[in-house]
Amino acid sequence: MANLRQTPLTCSGHTRPVVHLAFSDITESxxxxxxxxxxxxxxxxxxxTGDWIGTFEGHKGAVWxxxxxxEATKAASGAADFHAKIWDAVSGGEELSIPHKHIVKSVHFSADSSQLATGCNDKKLRIWDLSKPxxxxxxxAGHTGGIKHCYFYxxxxxxxxxxxxxxxxxxxxxxxKEIEKLEFSCVPNxxxxSPEGGVLTVAAGNTVSFWNAESLQKLNEFKVPSIVNSASLLPEKSIFVCxxxxxxxxKMDYQTGQELESFKGHFGPIHCVRFSPDGELYASGSEDGTLRLWQTTVGKTYGLWKCVEGPTPVENNIQPTALQEVAAN
Incomplete structure (x- = not known):
């Protein structure tokens, strides 16, 4: 086991940088x-597995x-064309397009999928009732700069x-109404x-900090050997990745901040990182236009991974061969 190396799965298909990603919960599929x-x-x-299912077509600008x-039945996207769109994630069809006054940088569904939160470059957040949009x-209103990300909890x-x-x-x-504000010395990227809503993870500059989501008291803060664009905490809170x-x-220890592992695979800066809902893998998106899937426990039999021994990581390139085409007409 000492010779095992991380074997990322490379998901190709995008032609420009990947800037954000999100997982559904675990479903029947x-x-x-x-x-x-x-x-x-x-x-x-x-x-x-990273297998391509389909592409949502309809935006006329970069999707941020x-x-x-x-349930993985609906998807949402926000783009530089000043629109947020709602998609049927099964058929791929566009259900709704919500105009904004500026670039839409962030979208997030409420738990019952009846509402959508959007964050915009006009410095405002909005909540939309999807039955009356x-x-x-x-x-x-309150931010004095463009919104980067927003989430319900x-x-x-x-x-x-x-x-x-x-x-x-x-x-x-x-x-x-604004309840609380945390100020940082640089832009929080x-x-x-966390899934149960207890921990807020913030990546800013070369630090990753963790906060009690209720009291907003700082729990931990650790420095990383790089400017950090994204960080994600394992659901069981033993490690985090960034x-x-x-x-x-x-990959770092949540209690001590000790670096446990570090891997190179991308050919450009990493823009987004998230753990899967079962914690078995984490996904990263990069300036190089790819997504990569990484094992949380290297060498474990899971998905498309098999134990690979030797000093050099072997990439399993996942090309966009359709399981199901879900491009909108």
Whole structure:
């Protein structure tokens, strides 16, 4: 086992940088992965293997944010064409297009998929009732820079966002009022809420910090040998992974911050990182236009992985051979 090396699965298909990704919950058909790219075409994949399922076609600009609901029946995307779109994740058809006044950077479904939160370069967050999308149900004003990411949590009663204004803010989802603000010395590049809503993970500069999502008291903060663009905490909270400008994926101990492993595979800066819902793998998206899937426990038989011995990682290139075409007409 000492000679085992990480063997990432490389998911090709995008023609420009991959800037965001999201997993569904575990469904009867395992789980699913959606990716956002500057090529304007979000892609849906089988989450445990990386197999391409289909491409959502309809945006006329770079796609900056994506979301998939827990059941993997609906997908959402936000783009530089000033629109957020809702897609049928089974047929691939476009269900709804919601116009905004600026670039839509982030989208996130409520737990029951009835609402969508959007974060925009006009410095505002909005919540939309998808049955009546003519105007936002709630509009949140307070950020002084463009919104990078936003997520529902605490049974959809709270919204958390990070912005170019160097803050992370928590909002009351019912009325749009700001509850709390965390200030950073540099722009927070990503935020993540743990599945049960207890821990807020923030990547900013060369640090990854962890906060109690209720009290916003800092739990841990660790430095990384690179500018970090994204970080993700394993659901059981023993390790976290992160990646950034030095092209490496880091696996680190959540309690001590000790580097456990680091791997190179991408040929450009890493923009987004997330653990799968079962914690068996983590996905990364890069400036090089690829997604890569990495094993949490190297050498474990899971998905397409088999034990590979030797000093050199072997990549399993996953080409977009369709399981099911889901491109909108």
């Amino acid at each position: 395992s789980y699913f992965l959606i990716s956002a790219s500057k090529d304007g075409k979000p892609m849906l994949r089988q989450g445990d 944010g994506v979301a998939i609901n827990k 003519e105007e936002a149900v709630v509009e949140f 605490r049974n959809d009663t709270r919204l958390v966002s990070c912005s170019d204004d160097k803050t992370v803010r928590v909002w009351d989802a019912s009325n749009g 990503s935020v993540e809420i 990646g950034g400008d030095d092209l490496k994926m880091y």
